[in-house]
Amino acid sequence: xxxxxxxxxxxxxxxxxxxxxxxxxxxxxxxxxxxxxxxxxxxxxxxxxxxxxxxxxxxxxxxxxxxxxxxxxxxxxxxxxxxxxxxxxxxxxxxxxxxxxxxxxxxxxxxxxxxxxxxxxxxxxxxxxxxxxxxxxxxxxxxxxxxxxxxxxxxxxxxxxxxxxxxxxxxxxxxxxxxxxxxxxxxxxxxxxxxxxxxxxxxxxxxxxxxxxxxxxxxxxxxxxxxxxxxxxxxxxxxxxxxxxxxxxxxxxxxxxxxxxxxxxxxxxxxxxxxxxxxxxxxxxxxxxxxxxxxxxxxxxxxxxxxxxxxxxxxxxxxxxxxxxxxxxxxxxxxxxxxxxxxxxxxxxxxxxxxxxxxxxxxxxxxxxxxxxxxxxxxxxxxxxxxxxxxxxxxxxxxxxxxxxxxxxxxxxxxxxxxxxxxxxxxxxxxxxxxxxxxxxxxxxxxxxxxxxxxxxxxxxxxxxxxxxxxxxxxxxxxxxxxxxxxxxxxxxxxxxxxxxxxxx
Amino acid sequence: xxxxxxxxxxxxxxxxxxxxxxxxxxxxxxxxxxxxxxxxxxxxxxxxxxxxxxxxxxxxxxxxxxxxxxxxxxxxxxxxxxxxxxxxxxxxxxxxxxxxxxxxxxxxxxxxxxxxxxxxxxxxxxxxxxxxxxxxxxxxxxxxxxxxxxxxxxxxxxxxxxxxxxxxxxxxxxxxxxxxxxxxxxxxxxxxxxxxxxxxxxxxxxxxxxxxxxxxxxxxxxxxxxxxxxxxxxxxxxxxxxxxxxxxxxxxxxxxxxxxxxxxxxxxxxxxxxxxxxxxxxxxxxxxxxxxxxxxxxxxxxxxxxxxxxxxxxxxxxxxxxxxxxxxxxxxxxx
Numbered sequence: 001x002x003x004x005x006x007x008x009x010x011x012x013x014x015x016x017x018x019x020x021x022x023x024x025x026x027x028x029x030x031x032x033x034x035x036x037x038x039x040x041x042x043x044x045x046x047x048x049x050x051x052x053x054x055x056x057x058x059x060x061x062x063x064x065x066x067x068x069x070x071x072x073x074x075x076x077x078x079x080x081x082x083x084x085x086x087x088x089x090x091x092x093x094x095x096x097x098x099x100x101x102x103x104x105x106x107x108x109x110x111x112x113x114x115x116x117x118x119x120x121x122x123x124x125x126x127x128x129x130x131x132x133x134x135x136x137x138x139x140x141x142x143x144x145x146x147x148x149x150x151x152x153x154x155x156x157x158x159x160x161x162x163x164x165x166x167x168x169x170x171x172x173x174x175x176x177x178x179x180x181x182x183x184x185x186x187x188x189x190x191x192x193x194x195x196x197x198x199x200x201x202x203x204x205x206x207x208x209x210x211x212x213x214x215x216x217x218x219x220x221x222x223x224x225x226x227x228x229x230x231x232x233x234x235x236x237x238x239x240x241x242x243x244x245x246x247x248x249x250x251x252x253x254x255x256x257x258x259x260x261x262x263x264x265x266x267x268x269x270x271x272x273x274x275x276x277x278x279x280x281x282x283x284x285x286x287x288x289x290x291x292x293x294x295x296x297x298x299x300x301x302x303x304x305x306x307x308x309x310x311x312x313x314x315x316x317x318x319x320x321x322x323x324x325x326x327x328x329x330x331x332x333x334x335x336x337x338x339x340x341x342x343x344x345x346x347x348x349x350x351x352x353x354x355x356x357x358x359x360x361x362x363x364x365x366x367x368x369x370x371x372x373x374x375x376x377x378x379x380x381x382x383x384x385x386x387x388x389x390x391x392x393x394x395x396x397x398x399x400x401x402x403x404x405x406x407x408x409x410x411x412x413x414x415x416x417x418x419x420x421x422x423x424x425x426x427x428x429x430x431x432x433x434x435x436x437x438x439x440x441x442x443x444x445x446x447x448x449x450x451x452x453x454x455x456x457x458x459x460x461x462x463x464x465x466x467x468x469x470x471x472x473x474x475x476x477x478x479x480x481x482x483x484x485x486x487x488x489x490x491x492x493x494x495x496x497x498x499x500x501x502x503x504x505x
Numbered sequence: 506x507x508x509x510x511x512x513x514x515x516x517x518x519x520x521x522x523x524x525x526x527x528x529x530x531x532x533x534x535x536x537x538x539x540x541x542x543x544x545x546x547x548x549x550x551x552x553x554x555x556x557x558x559x560x561x562x563x564x565x566x567x568x569x570x571x572x573x574x575x576x577x578x579x580x581x582x583x584x585x586x587x588x589x590x591x592x593x594x595x596x597x598x599x600x601x602x603x604x605x606x607x608x609x610x611x612x613x614x615x616x617x618x619x620x621x622x623x624x625x626x627x628x629x630x631x632x633x634x635x636x637x638x639x640x641x642x643x644x645x646x647x648x649x650x651x652x653x654x655x656x657x658x659x660x661x662x663x664x665x666x667x668x669x670x671x672x673x674x675x676x677x678x679x680x681x682x683x684x685x686x687x688x689x690x691x692x693x694x695x696x697x698x699x700x701x702x703x704x705x706x707x708x709x710x711x712x713x714x715x716x717x718x719x720x721x722x723x724x725x726x727x728x729x730x731x732x733x734x735x736x737x738x739x740x741x742x743x744x745x746x747x748x749x750x751x752x753x754x755x756x757x758x759x760x761x762x763x764x765x766x767x768x769x770x771x772x773x774x775x776x777x778x779x780x781x782x783x784x785x786x787x788x789x790x791x792x793x794x795x796x797x798x799x800x801x802x803x804x805x806x807x808x809x810x811x812x813x814x815x816x817x818x819x820x821x822x823x824x825x826x827x828x829x830x831x832x833x834x835x836x837x838x839x840x
Contacts, residue, residue, distance in 0.1 A: 056726070077728030092726055094719035096786045097712070105716050106727035108709045118707040 006065075007032035007199045008053075008168050013062035015048055022048045023059070024223045028201075030168065030216075035190060035200045037210045037231065040220035041243055041436030046203050047089065049220070050170050053201075054086045055079040066167070077106070083167035087157045087174050089203075095146030100128040102145050103160045131163050135189055150177040151296055158186060162193065169193065170201045175209060176434075179295045180497075187213055205436070206463075207236040219243055244438045251437075252469035253444050257451035259288035259472050264425060264456065269306065269316035277303045277480040280316070284425065284456050289447065291471030291488065292460040293496045298477040300460045301343055304427045307458075308333045308340040320425075339423035341414050343430045343460070345407065349414050352403035356395050356413055359402045360384040363417045387416040391446060408439025415446055426450065428459040432466065444470060464493045476500050519831055520779055520795045523824075527799060531806040538809055541685060551801035552694035553578075553749045553756065554771060558779075558797050559701045559790070560745030561772040563738045566705075568718040568785025569629060569636030571739070574746045574772050576647040577621050578765025581614035581750030583655050585672075586665040586760040588613070594667030598660055607671050611751050618747020619740050621647055626739030630732035644769070648762070655762040665760045676755030690752055697745065702790040704741075714738055718785025774821075775800055778828040799824065 008030040015023040023045050030036045038046045051057040053064065055073040064071050066082060073079050079086075093102055101108075104124050111120035128141035137155050145153060154177055161169050175183050190200055190213060204210055210217065211231055218228040219242045226242050240251070264284040271277050277299040284290050292300050305311045307318065309327040318325055320336050327333050333340070342348040351359055361384035368380040385398060393412045395405055402410055411431065418426065431447065432440045447470065451457055461467045467474055471488035476499035484499040515522060532539045557574055564571040587598035588610035621643055628639040656662045679686035705711040713734045716724045724731050746765075754760040773783075779796025781788030800821065807817045 054726075075728070076726050077730070080728050086726070088726060090722070092720060092723035094716045094723050094786065096719050097715055101712055101716070102723070105712070105723065106729045108712060110709065117709070118703070119709055119712060121707075 006030060007067055008201075009065040010049065010053065011063045011065070013049060013052055013059045013064075015052060015057060015059050022223050023052070023062075026062075026220065026223070026225045028218055028225070029228070030199045030201060032167075032199055033194050033197045034215040035194065035202050035213050037202045037204070037214035037217040038220065039203070039210065039217060039239060039243060040226075041438055044220040044243070044436075045223040046220055047172060048223075050086065050172060050201065050203070053079065053084060053168075054170065080106075080164055080166075083165070084170070085161040085164040085166035085168075086170040087161045087172060089172040089176070091150070091153055091157055093145045093153050093156065096144065098142045098144050099132075099139060099156060100124045100141045102156060103128055103131070103163055127163075131159055135159050135162065136185065149297065151179055151182050154178055155182065155185070158189065162189065166198065168199045168201065170203070172203045173205070173434075174202075175204060175206065177296060179297070180501075183209070205434075207239055210239070211236065240437055243436075251441065251465065253441065253448050255289075255448045255451065255470075257287045257289065257448065257472070259285040260454070261286055263321060265319040266307070267317050267319075269303065269318070270314045271299075271302060271306065271480070272312050272314040275299075275480065276311075277306070277477070280477075280480075280482045282475055282482060282485060284458060285472075286424075286456055287451050287454045288472045289451050289457045289459060289470055289488075291467040291474040292458060292477065293462075293464075293467050293474055294477040294500045296462070297479065298500065299480040300477050301429055302480075303477070304340065304429060304458060304460060308338060308427055310340075334421060334423075337422065337424040338427065339418035339421060339425070340427040341411070341418065341429060341431055343433060345410055345414065345434075350402050350410055353401055355399045356388065356393065356402050356405065357381060357384050357398040359413050360388055360416045360420065363420045383420060384416070387420050388413065391416050391419075392442070406436070406439065408435040408443065411435060411439075411443060412446070415443075419450075424455060426455060426457045428457060430460055430462060432461075432463070440466075464496060467491075467496065468493065478502050516831075516834060520792055520799070520828070523828065524795050524799050524802065527802050527806070531802070531810060535810050538806060543805065543809065545686065545688065545691075547798070547801045547805045548691045548694075549688050549756075550805060551797050552688070552690040553753045554768070554775065554801070555694045555794055555797045556697050556745050556749040556752070557768055558772040558775040558793050559698060560742040560749070561769065562701075562776050562781055562788050562790075562793050563714065563742040563745075564625075564636065564640075565773065565776050565781050565783060566714050566718045566785060566788045567735060567738055568721070569735075569739075570640065570773065570783065571625065571636065571742055572640040572769050573621055573625060573644040573647055574742075575765040575768035575770075576644045576651065577618050577743060577746035578750035578753060578768050579760075579762055580621070580647050580651040581618050581747040582754035582760035582764040583651055583665060583762055584617055585610045585614040585751040586668055586754045587654075587660070589669050589672040590665070590667045591669050596659055596663060597667070598665065600659070604669070607669075607675075614751050615744050615747040618750065619744040622740040622743020622746075623736060625743065626736035629739065630735040652762045662762070665754075666758070668754070668758055672755050673758045674755075676752055676757070690756060693748075693752060697748070698790055698794060701745075705788075705790060710734065710737060715786055718782075718787075720786070771800065774825050778825060796828075799828075 006029045010028040013023050013026045026045065026049055028049065040046050048057060052059045055075040055078055064073060071082060109120040109123040110117040112118050125141055132139060132141065137159060139152060154174065158174060174186060178186060193200060202214055214231045216228055217231050217234060219226040219239065221243060262283045263286045267281045269277060269280040280303060294300050302311055306313055307327065309329040309332050318327060325336055327336065361380050365375060368376045370376050388398065391412045393409050393416065395409060402413055432443050435443060447457060459470065468491055473485055474488055474491050474496060475485040476483050476496055478500055483502045486495060557578065561571055561574055588605055590597045592604060625640050625643055628634050629636050676690055679688040681687055713724065713729050716729065717731055717734060721731060750765060753764060775796035776788065776793055777783060778799055779792035781793060803817065803821055
């Protein structure tokens with residue numbers, strides 16, 4: 001085949017899973033040395049398409065061309081050998097091994113002769129040092145990866161992808177746990193890669209980021225390609241409209257909650273760990289949505305986990321409804337009508353192999369205990385059913401395993417579960433993380449409705465628009481300290497950013 | 506050294522400190538314990554255990570568990586002994602076959618161990634059967650196969666005896682004089698331990714093993730052929746059990762189909778006490794050897810000071826649980 005104007009072409013890719021048409025005749029054309037953003041709601045088929053490219057799935061029909069040559073990709077190894085590498089959405093480090101071994105995993109340099117080949121540690125060390133220096137990542141190559149922060153691990157994954165000398169690098173949500181500075185660093189790397197003629201396929205939910213870095217944008221919806229545009233032709237609102245297939249001029253619902261009296265008062269909360277939160281004091285009103293902003297490492301999660309009894313306190317007090325309370329365990333927290341939706345939905349939220357119904361009904365089992373410690377199944381399931389229905393969870397049936405639901409619907413099930421405990425205070429840690437735009441709106445609606453009913457909400461969010469759009473007040477943290485509380489209506493991104501980076505002198 | 510560093514040192518070297526404390530305690534109770542003879546005897550008794558534990562570690566570090574170890578020991582003990590009896594022994598397993606060169610039956614027995622390992626690896630890698638179940642199955646099957654062989658004429662389930670002197674010498678012979686000797690079997694174990702250390706730390710296979718156990722998804726997306734690596738790792742493990750079975754027969758001068766019964770649990774216990782994580786990805790050769798020696802010292806030392814053997818069991822059990830409870834603190838994220 002003749003020289004093509006595209007470095008990578010995926011033509012008419014179809015992929016079917018039992019009961020789902022994941023990819024329906026999708027084509028993607030990527031020019032050399034450009035950043036091509038791939039966008040769509042969760043479940044639109046972006047990841048499936050990339051998994052076909054990387055040999056994790058095999059497409060049912062359709063062809064892939066690399067630099068004009070047809071390529072039938074057998075597995076990940078084959079993809080890597082052909083110059084395709086991928087930064088996965090879920091990070092894949094081997095925690096107890098060091099950086100070099102993680103980077104060169106699957107292709108350790110060897111030394112020796114015949115069948116007696118040993119891994120060439122020296123070369124590995126030199127190559128890693130050179131690579132890290134090139135990417136300006138300041139970590140020693142022999143550091144055990146498990147001891148690094150999530151954002152550092154993410155930088156490593158990027159270094160690994162770069163080290164393959166790939167022609168095409170797929171980046172699936174590469175900035176999900178990076179701080180502002182690190183995102184800039186990544187963009188620098190990306191621009192450098194572009195200059196070298198490398199093509200980047202960039203998947204992200206962060207619209208502002210996409211518009212900043214990409215040259216072209218392909219949008220997918222329901223397993224189909226909607227179209228490809230020059231990035232300069234699009235605005236965030238246009239992208240959203242194309243992704244959800246309807247005009248979403250309002251990303252946030254109207255809120256008519258009215259914050260009342262103070263329900264919780266926190267004073268001088270301090271963690272025993274030197275790098276964690278210190279001297280944090282704030283209050284929460286009834287029916288209020290209190291946003292918590294800050295960068296990665298601001299210790300926001302640690303703070304609300306402490307409020308939920310998951311972390312130890314060295315000093316400080318918590319008053320609820322004017323009475324001093326001690327919260328030493330989640331059981332204590334539940335007793336004081338506090339609920340927590342964790343950031344890591346898959347790890348600490350759902351029970352993947354249980355049904356939607358069981359995932360909901362698992363809360364507050366004690367309330368359904370009858371004589372002889374048996375459970376009143378009828379009442380238990382009826383309540384759970386009602387709770388799920390109220391939140392409009394989209395599921396084929398209540399017997400469906402929760403792991404088969406989309407992120408947004410899993411999150412709704414978790415809301416349904418916690419609402420069964422009738423909490424007064426909800427702690428939400430990144431409630432819309434990894435959830436697509438359409439479902440986000442539904443989650444926002446749920447949060448707004450809960451606040452209207454008089455429930456008090458503390459919501460950690462790393463997304464500025466979300467903080468600004470949803471909070472009555474926003475408290476901002478930086479490196480474990482509370483640096484400011486601002487009115488949600490008057491707050492600006494700049495102000496939040498300033499507080500989030502305001503290191504203590 | 507400040508207290509923080511000291512704490513860190515203790516938690517990182519807990520196993521060795523426990524071993525030291527154990528030896529010290531027994532020596533305080535009875536100073537005669539600290540003699541060349543006791544040390545040699547402990548090493549002699551621990552040698553085959555060490556080889557089995559090292560084999561078990563290959564599987565444990567991948568995040569699996571190998572229950573077939575003990576029964577493979579029994580199988581290869583019986584196989585090698587049955588081919589290495591003196592010519593005029595009345596119940597000779599193969600009365601009509603002339604004496605074989607020593608290496609041949611040993612090689613065959615070790616290969617039998619490798620074969621079982623390959624089967625384990627195949628079941629785990631190809632059919633994704635959980636290792637616990639796969640090796641539970643082969644454990645029972647191997648015992649069955651071994652018992653059928655053991656029950657064949659003319660042996661008919663009698664203990665296999667009358668082993669050739671060149672064979673038993675492997676297990677009971679030693680360099681040096683009566684009072685200062687180094688048993689061959691201890692040297693074998695040391696050589697094996699060194700080779701395993703090289704595999705763990707210096708080869709691609711070893712690093713892949715840690716990667717598979719540490720995060721199997723990472724291994725897969727990095728283009729590692731996980732199935733093939735598992736197959737080889739299980740096969741090496743099987744080979745080591747096989748070798749241990751041969752040496753066990755040589756050391757004791759005989760074999761029955763019940764040899765090695767429950768050794769897999771001892772091996773797993775020694776590994777976990779030595780810091781190998783049952784969830785995979787972690788484990789070192791020195792740690793495993795220390796784990797084996799801790800049990801060697803307990804077995805020998807507590808008998809030495811005349812402790813009731815049933816009490817010894819209770820102490821062993823407590824050490825397993827306590828060691829892991831302590832060791833796991835290294836990896837628990839502090840909140």
